[in-house]
Each structure stands twice: as structure tokens, then as C-alpha cells.
Amino acid sequence: MSSAFDPNIQNYSTEAKIVATLERISEAFRVLLWNQSKEHGLSPLQVQLLIFLHYHSLEKCTVSYLAKEFNVAKPTISDTVKILERKELISKEHSSVDTRSFVIQLTAKGSQLAAQTSSFSQPVQQPLDQLTSEQKEHLLDSLLTVIQELNAAGIITVQRMCFSCAHYQKQPDGKHYCNLLQKLLAQSELRVDCEEHQAA
Ligand code: SF4
Incomplete structure (x- = not known):
């Protein structure tokens, strides 16, 4: 079976080269996140949780949602939550109806x-600033398509981007339209993590 990590395959396969490239970039994220975590005496997952909680609405800040978001088991999130609570970085707000359920x-x-x-990813963003607007739009479009396919294959579980949203409509001329915002979305306006996203 051929592998995208085989340099001989990469010599004639653009797809293999892209896969190898994405793997290098994911490695960069891993290293940057690890360095940031070490600096603050936290684990990478603890840092990821803090960042997620900071930028998302309360209804997404539950153990179940976080487990899906980060592709880990619920007990792993529960343990992480306990540690962050001990460090006084988070608190639990219990439901008045069911005291066992809570938001973080x-x-x-x-x-x-x-x-x-959350600025740990800055070094990855900096080289992107050197691309032209057109290059950035093409790159964004291609990456969104890849994510959509990975989502359809069940590899990426949670998605909040336009292409997987019930409000999204592709126009006959290929333009993007949001039925909720009731406007055409330019390529650069397509969202990756939309608060109003509704699973299609
Ligand atoms: S609601 Fe958000 S994710 Fe859905 S189509 Fe509109 S902008 Fe995109």
C-alpha cells in the first residue's frame, strides 16, 4: 500500500506532498502548544480547554461537548476539569434543575x-501574512473542502463551518449564501467556527 510519507511517492503525487505538508504543519502546532503548556505548568489539553472556554458560548462548555470537540473520552475531560478547578482557572455552574449537570x-x-x-499559534499565522489575498482565499477554500470531507468520513467530529451548516446555500453560480445572515458571503467571509452554526 502506498504511503504519502514515502518520498518516492511524493515525487509524482501532489496529494502525497500536500499530506506530508499538512503533517509538518500539525507538528508545528503540536510543538508550539507543548511549549506554551510547559511555560505555564499545564498539559496541552488543559491549555486547549482554557482557550475553547474563552472563545465559545456557555452551552458548548459542557463535559460532553468538550469530549466531542477534542475527540477524547468524557472521563479525560472530567479529570482535566478537576485539575483546572483545583488551579482556580475554572469553576462549575450547576443547573438548578439537575444538580449533576453543569457548565464550565x-x-x-x-x-x-x-x-x-491563545497566541501560541502566532508563528503559524505570520507566514500566511505574506500570501496575497487571492492565495489566502484559495487556501482557505481548499482547506474547508478537506475538512468537510473529513467531517463526512467521521474523522473530524465537531464542525461549525459554513459548508456543514443548515443555513448555508451554494448558489447556482458557485457563490456562497447564508440564509441566517441573509447575505452573500465572499470567499474570505466563509466561517470556520461560527457561533450561529447549525448542523445540516
Ligand atoms: S450561520 Fe454561520 S456557519 Fe451557518 S452559513 Fe451562516 S455564517 Fe456560515
């Missing part, structure tokens, strides 16, 4: 740390 909130200290650590 950042404390002021957690919020400050989340804002600080």
Missing part, C-alpha cells in the same frame, strides 16, 4: 491565562 466557566485568572496562551 473560566475564572478571572483562567480568562487572563486563556487570552495569553
Whole structure:
């Protein structure tokens, strides 16, 4: 079976070269996240959780949602939540109806740390600034298509982007339209993580 990591395959396969490239970029994310985590005495998952809680609405801040978001088991999230609570970075807000269920909130200290650590990806963003607007739009479109296919294959579980949204409509001329916002979306306006996303 051929592998995208075989340099001989890469010599004639653009797809294999792209896969190898994406793997290098994912490695860059892993290293940057790891460095940021070490600096603050946290695990990479703890940092990811803080950042997610900082930028998403409360209804997404539950153990079940976070387990799906990060592709880990619920007990792993529960353990991470316990540690972050001990460090006074998060607190639990219990439901008045069912005291066993709760949403997770950042404390002021957690919020400050989340804002600080969320810049860990800056070194990946910097080279993108050198691309032209057209190159960025093509790249975004291609990556969204890849993510959509991975989502359809069940590899990426949670998606909040336009292509997987019930409000999204591709026009006959190929343009993008959002039925909720009731407007055409330029290529650069397509969202990757939309708060109003509704699973199609
Ligand atoms: S609601 Fe958000 S994700 Fe859905 S189509 Fe509109 S902009 Fe895109």
C-alpha cells in the first residue's frame, strides 16, 4: 500500500506532498502548544480547554461537548476539569434543575491565562501574512473542502463551518449564501467556527 510519507511517492503525487505538508504543519502546532503548556505548568489539553472556554458560548462548555470537540473520552475531560478547578482557572455552574449537570466557566485568572496562551499559534499565522489575498482565499477554500470531507468520513467530529451548516446555500453560480445572515458571503467571509452554526 502506498504511503504519502514515502518520498518516492511524493515525487509524482501532489496529494502525497500536500499530506506530508499538512503533517509538518500539525507538528508545528503540536510543538508550539507543548511549549506554551510547559511555560505555564499545564498539559496541552488543559491549555486547549482554557482557550475553547474563552472563545465559545456557555452551552458548548459542557463535559460532553468538550469530549466531542477534542475527540477524547468524557472521563479525560472530567479529570482535566478537576485539575483546572483545583488551579482556580475554572469553576462549575450547576443547573438548578439537575444538580449533576453543569457548565464550565473560566475564572478571572483562567480568562487572563486563556487570552495569553491563545497566541501560541502566532508563528503559524505570520507566514500566511505574506500570501496575497487571492492565495489566502484559495487556501482557505481548499482547506474547508478537506475538512468537510473529513467531517463526512467521521474523522473530524465537531464542525461549525459554513459548508456543514443548515443555513448555508451554494448558489447556482458557485457563490456562497447564508440564509441566517441573509447575505452573500465572499470567499474570505466563509466561517470556520461560527457561533450561529447549525448542523445540516
Ligand atoms: S450561520 Fe454561520 S456557519 Fe451557518 S452559513 Fe451562516 S455564517 Fe456560515
